[in-house]
Amino acid sequence: MSSLFEVRAPSEESEGTRSQVLRWLKALGERVAANEPLVELETDKVTVEIPAPASGVLQQILKGAGEEVAAGDLLGHIELDEASAVEPIAHAPQRVPAGADTPTQGTLPRGARDQLSPAVRRLMSEHGLNLNEVQGSGQAGRITADDVLKAAQARQSKAAAVPAAGGAPDALPLRRVPHSHMRKRIAEHMVQSLLHTAPHVTSVFEADMSAVNAHRRKNYANFEERGAALTLSAYFVAAAADAIRAVPEANSRWSDDALEIYETINIGVAAAIEGGGLIVPVLRAVESRDLFDIARGLNVLVARARARELTPADLRGGTFTLSNHGTSGSLLAAPIVINQPQSAILGIGKLEKRAAVIEEAGVERIVVRSKCYVTLTIDHRVLDGQDANRFLQAYVARLESWPL
Numbered sequence: 001m002s003s004l005f006e007v008r009a010p011s012e013e014s015e016g017t018r019s020q021v022l023r024w025l026k027a028l029g030e031r032v033a034a035n036e037p038l039v040e041l042e043t044d045k046v047t048v049e050i051p052a053p054a055s056g057v058l059q060q061i062l063k064g065a066g067e068e069v070a071a072g073d074l075l076g077h078i079e080l081d082e083a084s085a086v087e088p089i090a091h092a093p094q095r096v097p098a099g100a101d102t103p104t105q106g107t108l109p110r111g112a113r114d115q116l117s118p119a120v121r122r123l124m125s126e127h128g129l130n131l132n133e134v135q136g137s138g139q140a141g142r143i144t145a146d147d148v149l150k151a152a153q154a155r156q157s158k159a160a161a162v163p164a165a166g167g168a169p170d171a172l173p174l175r176r177v178p179h180s181h182m183r184k185r186i187a188e189h190m191v192q193s194l195l196h197t198a199p200h201v202t203s204v205f206e207a208d209m210s211a212v213n214a215h216r217r218k219n220y221a222n223f224e225e226r227g228a229a230l231t232l233s234a235y236f237v238a239a240a241a242d243a244i245r246a247v248p249e250a251n252s253r254w255s256d257d258a259l260e261i262y263e264t265i266n267i268g269v270a271a272a273i274e275g276g277g278l279i280v281p282v283l284r285a286v287e288s289r290d291l292f293d294i295a296r297g298l299n300v301l302v303a304r305a306r307a308r309e310l311t312p313a314d315l316r317g318g319t320f321t322l323s324n325h326g327t328s329g330s331l332l333a334a335p336i337v338i339n340q341p342q343s344a345i346l347g348i349g350k351l352e353k354r355a356a357v358i359e360e361a362g363v364e365r366i367v368v369r370s371k372c373y374v375t376l377t378i379d380h381r382v383l384d385g386q387d388a389n390r391f392l393q394a395y396v397a398r399l400e401s402w403p404l
Contacts, residue, residue, distance in 0.1 A: 004077040005054045011072045019043045019069045026058045041069055042181050043312050056080040127152040128178050193340045198379035202334040203388040209351055209370045211402040228296035233324055236348055237294050239398040240322055241265050241286045246394035247387055251319050253341040254381050268318035281310055282318040326350035335377040343382040349373035
């Protein structure tokens with residue numbers, strides 16, 4: 001006697017977020033143990049690893065790689081025998097940023113595959129290698145970073161040994177790096193937002209961060225004692241909430257018959273992830289948070305992102321986005337493509353010391369100030385240039401007048 005046990009997609013679903021089967025980790029007819037990784041689903045921003053709900057044999061696959069999946073969809077069946085005990089899964093599926101692709105499975109033993117470090121996974125993805133092309137030299141056949149680099153070098157040497165036919169561009173030596181699923185989705189969203197949805201316009205202001213720096217120096221230790229690291233991002237998010245209060249239309253979405261202005265302020269903070277790609281975890285109800293609560297909330301999101309514990313729920317519901325691109329050295333980025341269906345995105349450039357002319361008691365003098373460029377890219381259907389300027393005026397005024 002045997003029976004079938006259903007394998008289903010998670011019941012939670014992100015609004016406006018597509019999901020599809022990325023890959024099955026077991027083949028039809030292959031035995032699987034309860035809680036063993038069975039299938040990977042990909043949303044726009046994260047990969048969700050679904051464990052087997054029971055032990056048995058994978059008897060049926062109803063959704064193949066690349067097929068669209070809705071919340072709760074039936075993905076396949078596991079065939080149980082009389083001796084199989086169905087144990088409820090006590091933990092949530094493991095979720096990792098979609099940019100950190102798992103290398104293609106090969107003939108490496110399952111245990112060695114599971115021991116791939118994030119650095120090794122990233123290197124294999126960057127060089128377009130799968131497990132069949134890399135010989136592991138570590139303990140129990142574990143693949144090391146050196147193994148990946150050696151395999152990549154061997155492939156390049158082999159390619160270089162093939163003479164190019166003529167001088168045509170197609171014949172020149174090159175290295176192909178396959179697009180990750182996350183990179184493909186980002187490309188689709190950027191093209192759709194910029195070229196097919198919203199006319200983008202960007203305004204640029206400069207902000208003096210002297211008052212913020214003074215406040216941060218005075219309060220950093222106290223925040224740490226209370227359990228939150230006081231980062232500059234906390235000030236940027238808090239000031240954005242004040243600017244949205246001055247220009248509520250920046251916290252809205254366009255529809256054909258009306259402008260829908262959100263009553264709550266949920267700010268997504270764009271963050272680059274290891275291996276390439278971008279995720280935007282959302283800090284909710286910023287309008288009701290003080291600086292300490294904002295700092296603590298951001299700390300939690302950053303920690304979960306680094307631990308690869310973000311879920312689709314952490315990435316949905318944003319009403320406004322902030323991109324602190326200055327953390328990687330950028331002075332100015334324009335336009336930063338709007339995260340649809342939002343109406344605006346705020347950009348923060350690199351903080352650096354600059355010469356500034358100030359006037360005191362009728363006398364002008366040159367001083368050194370910590371400054372950065374701030375930009376607001378708007379959907380011109382929703383906001384005009386004067387609205388963007390009013391937003392940035394309120395934003396800069398908040399940063400420059402931060403009380404001690």
